[in-house]
Amino acid sequence: MNSSVPPLPTARGGVRRKTRHVSARDSSGNAPAAGAKDVIRPGAFPQTLPQNDAVCGIYVHVPFCDGKCPYCDFYSIRGSEERMEQYTERIVKEIKYEAEQSGRTADTLYFGGGTPSLLGAGRLIRIVEAARRGFGLEHAEITVEANPAEDLSDFFREIRAAGVNRLSLGLQSANEKELRLLGRRHTAQQAARCIGQAQNAGFDNLSLDLMLAVQGQTEESLRRSIAFCARAGARHVSAYLLQVEPGTAYFKQKETLDIPDEDEAAALYLLACGELERNGFHQYEISNFAQGGYEGRHNLKYWHDEEYLGFGPAAHSFLNGRRFSKKRSLKAFLQGEMPQEQGKGGDFEEFAMLALRLTEGLTDARCRERFGCPVPQKIKAAAKRYESAGLTVCTQDGFHFTPRGFLVSNQLTAEVLF
Numbered sequence: 355m356n357s358s359v360p361p362l363p364t365a366r367g368g369v370r371r372k373t374r375h376v377s378a379r380d381s382s383g384n385a386p387a388a389g390a391k392d393v394i395r396p397g398a399f400p401q402t403l404p405q406n407d408a409v410c411g412i413y414v415h416v417p418f419c420d421g422k423c424p425y426c427d428f429y430s431i432r433g434s435e436e437r438m439e440q441y442t443e444r445i446v447k448e449i450k451y452e453a454e455q456s457g458r459t460a461d462t463l464y465f466g467g468g469t470p471s472l473l474g475a476g477r478l479i480r481i482v483e484a485a486r487r488g489f490g491l492e493h494a495e496i497t498v499e500a501n502p503a504e505d506l507s508d509f510f511r512e513i514r515a516a517g518v519n520r521l522s523l524g525l526q527s528a529n530e531k532e533l534r535l536l537g538r539r540h541t542a543q544q545a546a547r548c549i550g551q552a553q554n555a556g557f558d559n560l561s562l563d564l565m566l567a568v569q570g571q572t573e574e575s576l577r578r579s580i581a582f583c584a585r586a587g588a589r590h591v592s593a594y595l596l597q598v599e600p601g602t603a604y605f606k607q608k609e610t611l612d613i614p615d616e617d618e619a620a621a622l623y624l625l626a627c628g629e630l631e632r633n634g635f636h637q638y639e640i641s642n643f644a645q646g647g648y649e650g651r652h653n654l655k656y657w658h659d660e661e662y663l664g665f666g667p668a669a670h671s672f673l674n675g676r677r678f679s680k681k682r683s684l685k686a687f688l689q690g691e692m693p694q695e696q697g698k699g700g701d702f703e704e705f706a707m708l709a710l711r712l713t714e715g716l717t718d719a720r721c722r723e724r725f726g727c728p729v730p731q732k733i734k735a736a737a738k739r740y741e742s743a744g745l746t747v748c749t750q751d752g753f754h755f756t757p758r759g760f761l762v763s764n765q766l767t768a769e770v771l772f
């Protein structure tokens with residue numbers, strides 16, 4: 355580690371896109387600097403104490419979409435009635451089995467995808483009820499992701515009545531041209547109608563997704579998209595920088611794709627952080643902003659390095675200190691293929707890398723709670739070196755990254771921790 359402050363290089367290398375889960379290989383949701391783990395000496399970090407092993411979160415991956423957005427690398431395929439029915443039956447069965455095996459209760463249930471709303475209210479409710487029978491779900495946050503579509507009034511009413519209490523809508527932009535260039539299949543007007551339908555159905559806890567640094571985006575259009583979210587009554591906004599991922603249609607066109615460069619992307623990210631704050635959404639994670647009390651409880655479990663069970667193809671789990679993942683294949687899922695083990699999770703390095711995604715940062719209080727000791731002095735001293743450059747904020751209790759620090763979080767995390 356050196357004492358010089360790193361330059362502010364790659365915005366897209368630091369702030370990343372939506373986190374569905376945390377894998378052991380990429381436990382921060384960001385890729386740590388190459389070779390970073392190689393320099394860790396045994397005994398350099400606190401030892402893990404047992405977690406609260408009674409309560410976990412549940413993630414259900416619904417792999418159906420009505421088309422493929424050109425930037426998307428999530429596992430999704432076209433759904434048919436037959437496929438969705440087989441999928442639902444299998445999920446219900448696995449939930450029953452895992453609930454009996456694990457003996458856990460759950461206080462969050464998150465339907466991600468894909469487009470969970472495509473499954474329809476009846477099937478989603480069957481899964482919610484299976485999860486309730488198996489895992490209790492007492493006072494649980496139950497989130498369903500949906501894409502704005504023609505008319506979701508009945509869908510929203512039915513799932514709300516079944517106990518779903520949080521919606522996450524894939525708005526991405528309130529600008530028609532940006533939506534078209536993103537290959538989205540809705541307009542801003544449809545999104546506004548859809549938000550109204552959700553609110554009429556009784557959804558107060560509403561999150562909207564925005565994408566940053568997309569084709570054609572300007573500071574002004576981003577400001578308008580953020581104002582749209584505030585006006586629409588969103589309680590939470592997730593704002594992710596576009597990543598051009600291998601295997602996507604965008605990746606094939608990447609030489610000709612006219613998206614903002616790294617400096618422009620960094621400027622848009624910082625603008626989003628400021629504008630969201632100004633509109634009443636405080637930043638609590640690299641890409642997540644909420645009104646007070648509306649932070650996403652399920653995703654906070656990932657960043658607090660707590661345990662969760664994932665169901666469905668491509669779903670990841672972290673249970674009893676081990677990480678697992680299911681194949682990205684509906685066929686394998688329906689055939690009951692076992693998840694692949696990805697190794698141990700929950701050690702101090704992983705815990706610290708995840709904590710540094712949060713504006714709460716790495717604190718003595720949480721470290722004590724989990725490891726029985728405060729943040730190691732050496733790590734605090736390393737963080738202090740980046741404070742004058744405006745990348746970290748150090749307090750009595752620990753430290754956290756600033757929005758400028760988040761822009762270089764891969765490099766900064768490696769410099770501070772290792």
Ligand code: SF4
Pocket residue numbers: 418419420421422423426427428430467468469501524
């Ligand atoms: S709707 Fe969402 S999950 Fe489906 S292809 Fe588009 S971005 Fe991916």
